[in-house]
Amino acid sequence: MRFKDVFSIIGPSMVGPSSSHTAGAVRIGRAARRIFGAFPDQAEIVFYGSFAETYRGHGTDLAVVGGLMDYATDDIRIRSSMALAEEAGMRLKFKTAQNAAYHPNTVMLKLKKHGGREDIILGASIGGGNVELLGINGFDVKFTMNYPVLIVFHKDTPGMVAHISRILGEGGVNIGYMDVDRKGRGGEAVTVVETDEAVPEERMDVIRSLSYVHRVVFADLTSEEA
Amino acid sequence: MKFQTLAQLVDICREDGVTIGQLMLSEQAKETGKSEEETFRLMADYYNIMKEAVHRGIHEPVPSRSGLTGGDAVRVTDYMGSGVTSLGAEACTALAYALSVSEVNASMGRIVATPTAGSCGIIPGVFVSSQERFQWDDDHLVMGLFAAGAIGYVIANNSFISGAEGGCQAEVGSAIGMAAGALTELRGGTPEQAVHAVGLALKNSLGLICDPVGGLVEIPCIVRNGFGAVTALAAADMALAGVRSAIPSDEVVEVMLEVGTAMPAKHRETAKGGLAQTPTGKKILKDLYGKGSKKPKKDGNQ
Numbered sequence: 001m002r003f004k005d006v007f008s009i010i011g012p013s014m015v016g017p018s019s020s021h022t023a024g025a026v027r028i029g030r031a032a033r034r035i036f037g038a039f040p041d042q043a044e045i046v047f048y049g050s051f052a053e054t055y056r057g058h059g060t061d062l063a064v065v066g067g068l069m070d071y072a073t074d075d076i077r078i079r080s081s082m083a084l085a086e087e088a089g090m091r092l093k094f095k096t097a098q099n100a101a102y103h104p105n106t107v108m109l110k111l112k113k114h115g116g117r118e119d120i121i122l123g124a125s126i127g128g129g130n131v132e133l134l135g136i137n138g139f140d141v142k143f144t145m146n147y148p149v150l151i152v153f154h155k156d157t158p159g160m161v162a163h164i165s166r167i168l169g170e171g172g173v174n175i176g177y178m179d180v181d182r183k184g185r186g187g188e189a190v191t192v193v194e195t196d197e198a199v200p201e202e203r204m205d206v207i208r209s210l211s212y213v214h215r216v217v218f219a220d221l222t223s224e225e226a
Numbered sequence: 227m228k229f230q231t232l233a234q235l236v237d238i239c240r241e242d243g244v245t246i247g248q249l250m251l252s253e254q255a256k257e258t259g260k261s262e263e264e265t266f267r268l269m270a271d272y273y274n275i276m277k278e279a280v281h282r283g284i285h286e287p288v289p290s291r292s293g294l295t296g297g298d299a300v301r302v303t304d305y306m307g308s309g310v311t312s313l314g315a316e317a318c319t320a321l322a323y324a325l326s327v328s329e330v331n332a333s334m335g336r337i338v339a340t341p342t343a344g345s346c347g348i349i350p351g352v353f354v355s356s357q358e359r360f361q362w363d364d365d366h367l368v369m370g371l372f373a374a375g376a377i378g379y380v381i382a383n384n385s386f387i388s389g390a391e392g393g394c395q396a397e398v399g400s401a402i403g404m405a406a407g408a409l410t411e412l413r414g415g416t417p418e419q420a421v422h423a424v425g426l427a428l429k430n431s432l433g434l435i436c437d438p439v440g441g442l443v444e445i446p447c448i449v450r451n452g453f454g455a456v457t458a459l460a461a462a463d464m465a466l467a468g469v470r471s472a473i474p475s476d477e478v479v480e481v482m483l484e485v486g487t488a489m490p491a492k493h494r495e496t497a498k499g500g501l502a503q504t505p506t507g508k509k510i511l512k513d514l515y516g517k518g519s520k521k522p523k524k525d526g527n528q
Contacts, residue, residue, distance in 0.1 A: 016331030
């Protein structure tokens with residue numbers, strides 16, 4: 001079933017004008033903000049396809065920045081999000097580009113902290129406010145933000161998936177979906193886990209303590225969305 | 227969900243002795259593991275947002291961000307004051323309310339996608355005007371939203387609800403079917419009558435293309451929401467009067483899929499055909515995006 005429940009039909013509650021070009025864009029921005037894990041000092045926003053051509057008319061730029069400010073899809077501040085973000089110290093840069101391989105409503109977000117981390121996140125808005133996160137820092141992934149998501153960056157090494165699933169299982173966290181990608185055998189890898197429950201901080205610490213794990217991120221929009 | 231077709235919806239409701247709205251509420255609670263109370267509360271919040279959007283655009287014009295549209299809900303409301311409407315006050319109120327919500331959407335105001343932002347005016351237009359007319363309490367309307375959601379769930383999973391996939395029939399058309407079926411139930415119709423209302427309504431919008439001028443959710447989306455609300459009232463009246471959809475509603479949903487799949491891409495939200503490519507449509511596009519800018523590939527009310 002493409003649509004799983006009543007609130008994917010009645011909902012989301014959102015600021016207009018478009019569920020794909022506005023609400024979906026907010027959710028991609030917000031997912032990126034949660035994955036980045038902090039207020040980004042700098043954000044470069046690259047629109048592709050239909051987003052590139054109509055983003056001004058649909059307020060897609062305001063929507064993505066609203067998401068980066070951690071606003072929900074129905075937060076009325078989205079209308080003035082760019083001014084509010086700049087006031088708060090977020091430097092914004094917008095670009096448009098084409099990539100025939102991408103979904104028509106795709107945006108790439110490069111988030112930076114001064115003297116700190118940089119994350120590059122690719123997402124597509126696939127309709128009705130639904131999104132797919134398709135790339136993190138060059139890894140090909142696919143997840144929806146309709147479930148809590150745990151992202152583990154690690155070295156490609158035997159047993160990693162088993163370790164992660166065991167640690168989650170011991171904490172009573174059920175896995176609904178999993179996605180693994182690597183940049184070559186024995187190289188850098190990422191494991192994305194969609195869960196039914198929030199992952200307790202203590203479970204994340206156990207995962208962090210594993211050898212070859214570099215970074216563990218938990219992002220959850222479900223507690224604030226329908 | 228234990229129903230995948232409209233016929234199953236009717237059968238299960240009959241066997242269990244429940245309304246479509248009640249069935250949807252209990253199935254939703256089962257699916258998500260949340261209580262029925264919590265699920266109901268969330269839908270009640272959505273209904274409040276719909277009412278706010280209805281009232282925002284009725285007395286004060288709400289211009290769209292592009293400046294292309296806005297103020298039509300006020301025009302219709304003022305005209306109603308003259309007492310000489312062709313539709314009659316009740317249907318005209320549904321029309322005005324639907325226009326208002328769609329105008330609020332185009333202004334980046336707050337709405338609920340029902341099932342999409344592009345078709346967000348129809349259900350609030352029908353529901354809020356009917357509530358005022360029949361003096362229903364909010365809880366009754368919230369159950370109506372569950373009924374509308376159940377109908378939309380079947381349509382979405384067996385056909386589509388986005389203009390990009392299936393044209394305007396999928397978006398505004400689905401919203402009319404949902405509103406018609408829900409209103410039939412709210413007015414005391416049986417689940418079977420409600421499902422006939424869905425089929426009657428959907429048949430009327432088969433083939434409707436999605437051709438937004440400038441790629442924006444404004445022209446003709448806003449007036450189609452107004453028309454949609456009135457059509458939903460008509461479909462509900464026919465069903466309550468005993469008119470049946472001679473082609474079963476599930477088969478009509480299949481036809482929507484067939485027609486939408488055959489629809490050329492230029493008529494599916496790309497703004498490359500239909501009203502968007504009329505001389506005036508092209509001029510509006512040029513004024514919006516300036517010279518040398520490419521045509522938008524699609525609008526966004528998926």
